[in-house]
Amino acid sequence: MSYDGSAASxxxxxxxHEEETDIPIATLIQHLVDAKKALSSIGTLWRANExxxxxxxxxxxxxxxxxxxxxxxxxxxxxxxxxxKVRSGIQIVYDDGQADFENVIKNLDDADDRLKKTMxxxxxxxxxxxxxPSDEKPRSLLDFIDDNxxxxxxxxxxxxxxxxxxxxxxFASSIRxxxxxxxxxxxxxSSAPAPTPSHSSPIPPLLHDLRNxxxxxALLLESLTSHFDLCAKAVKHTEGGFLxxxxxxxxxxxxxxxxxxxxxxxxxxxxxxxxxSPEERTAMVRVLAADATELPAVVQDLDLxxxxxxxxxxxxxxxxxxxxxxxxxxxxxxxxxxxxxxxxPAYIAASTSFASSWQDAKSALNAQAEELSNxxxxxxxxxxxxxxxxxxxxxxxxxxxxxKAVLAKATEQLERLREADTVERNAFRREVGxxxxxxxxxxxxxxxxxxxxxxxxxxxxxxxxxxxxxxxGSLARERERKRGMRGE
Numbered sequence: 001m002s003y004d005g006s007a008a009s010x011x012x013x014x015x016x017h018e019e020e021t022d023i024p025i026a027t028l029i030q031h032l033v034d035a036k037k038a039l040s041s042i043g044t045l046w047r048a049n050e051x052x053x054x055x056x057x058x059x060x061x062x063x064x065x066x067x068x069x070x071x072x073x074x075x076x077x078x079x080x081x082x083x084x085k086v087r088s089g090i091q092i093v094y095d096d097g098q099a100d101f102e103n104v105i106k107n108l109d110d111a112d113d114r115l116k117k118t119m120x121x122x123x124x125x126x127x128x129x130x131x132x133p134s135d136e137k138p139r140s141l142l143d144f145i146d147d148n149x150x151x152x153x154x155x156x157x158x159x160x161x162x163x164x165x166x167x168x169x170x171f172a173s174s175i176r177x178x179x180x181x182x183x184x185x186x187x188x189x190s191s192a193p194a195p196t197p198s199h200s201s202p203i204p205p206l207l208h209d210l211r212n213x214x215x216x217x218a219l220l221l222e223s224l225t226s227h228f229d230l231c232a233k234a235v236k237h238t239e240g241g242f243l244x245x246x247x248x249x250x251x252x253x254x255x256x257x258x259x260x261x262x263x264x265x266x267x268x269x270x271x272x273x274x275x276x277s278p279e280e281r282t283a284m285v286r287v288l289a290a291d292a293t294e295l296p297a298v299v300q301d302l303d304l305x306x307x308x309x310x311x312x313x314x315x316x317x318x319x320x321x322x323x324x325x326x327x328x329x330x331x332x333x334x335x336x337x338x339x340x341x342x343x344x345p346a347y348i349a350a351s352t353s354f355a356s357s358w359q360d361a362k363s364a365l366n367a368q369a370e371e372l373s374n375x376x377x378x379x380x381x382x383x384x385x386x387x388x389x390x391x392x393x394x395x396x397x398x399x400x401x402x403x404k405a406v407l408a409k410a411t412e413q414l415e416r417l418r419e420a421d422t423v424e425r426n427a428f429r430r431e432v433g434x435x436x437x438x439x440x441x442x443x444x445x446x447x448x449x450x451x452x453x454x455x456x457x458x459x460x461x462x463x464x465x466x467x468x469x470x471x472x473g474s475l476a477r478e479r480e481r482k483r484g485m486r487g488e
Contacts, residue, residue, distance in 0.1 A: 035228035130464035192329030387474035421448040
């Protein structure tokens with residue numbers, strides 16, 4: 001669409017308009033009205049400028065948001081890696097404490113099981129009735145000891161284990177809270193939209209298209225303005241143009257904003273216009289007629305370009321909205337990271353406190369386990385000593401039997417000697433009794449003395465005899481103990 005009168009003369013493209021050497025004044029007025037109406041499309045250019053400005057602002061905001069989001073995400077990722085290292089260290093403390101605790105408890109259980117087994121042995125080992133008063137009820141070895149110390153040790157063990165379990169539960173709760181915060185942080189990071197890299201942003205090419213459309217629309221609007229000016233000029237240089245324009249105004253045929261005085265001066269003033277040659281007017285009219293046919297297409301092009309710009313703008317705004325969402329989600333994750341970082345010293349302190357309390361509890365549990373082992377060894381020695389006592393009683397009983405056999409044999413021999421002595425005494429008295437006075441020696445007529453053997457020191461009385469099976473059982477266990485000692 002060309003509106004330069006010098007460009008239209010006798011070119012082949014304008015041959016179809018060569019006959020338009022003159023146009024009725026009514027037609028010129030209509031062209032003027034149409035041109036003025038077309039100029040109302042200037043609103044599309046204003047809107048186009050607004051769209052370009054909004055897109056430019058959106059681009060700046062997008063660049064800033066993307067940069068900030070990327071910076072925050074990088075920092076958060078670094079801090080999360082540090083948190084994972086801290087979490088790994090805390091888990092090591094917990095796992096080591098748990099494994100250590102299980103080993104200590106196993107040692108305690110083993111020591112307690114051995115003690116229980118020994119105590120059961122004492123409970124089922126009945127003291128030989130021969131060793132006790134005849135009127136006493138049967139008693140086991142366990143009846144002769146005070147097991148309150150065992151229960152006291154077990155009670156202390158339970159208290160220590162309960163305290164340890166409480167500390168471990170508190171530490172585990174702290175770890176769970178830490179893990180919950182870490183999980184929430186990871187979820188916030190993973191759910192946050194990743195920022196689009198600047199080199200991949202769709203806004204710059206879209207903004208370029210918007211600027212091209214706006215520039216083309218400016219050119220089109222400039223062409224419409226030139227066409228309106230050409231229509232006004234044609235009316236001015238047409239005889240009767242002033243009266244025709246005035247008549248159109250009186251009939252409300254002129255659009256808003258078009259006045260008679262604004263388009264053409266009064267006839268008196270028109271006399272001062274610079275005259276144009278018939279050839280110039282002919283060329284001007286030819287261009288005006290040609291451009292008038294293109295006027296609707298130009299207006300439609302303006303509308304289409306604006307529609308395309310309106311369609312492009314939501315894509316840009318959507319990208320900015322995504323960038324805002326990504327930045328908002330990232331700042332939320334960063335806030336969560338700050339809270340987690342503020343609580344981190346407490347988690348580390350909980351780990352240190354658990355490690356310290358466990359070492360104290362471990363020392364106490366090991367000492368109590370050693371105490372149980374000592375008790376087990378003592379009561380095991382008690383049972384072994386009872387076997388030794390049974391063996392010793394059997395030995396003493398055997399020794400006494402031997403001594404009694406020797407005494408019985410000696411008594412028998414003494415009695416035979418006494419009987420022989422009595423025979424000799426009687427024979428001597430018969431032989432010399434008549435000659436010796438009885439008071440010459442007081443022992444002359446006495447009987448042979450009777451000799452006897454008695455225990456000088458009781459030593460606890462006679463040693464009782466024990467059942468053969470009891471003694472053999474004690475001997476067998478004693479031999480087993482000695483083999484065990486040699487094996488060690």
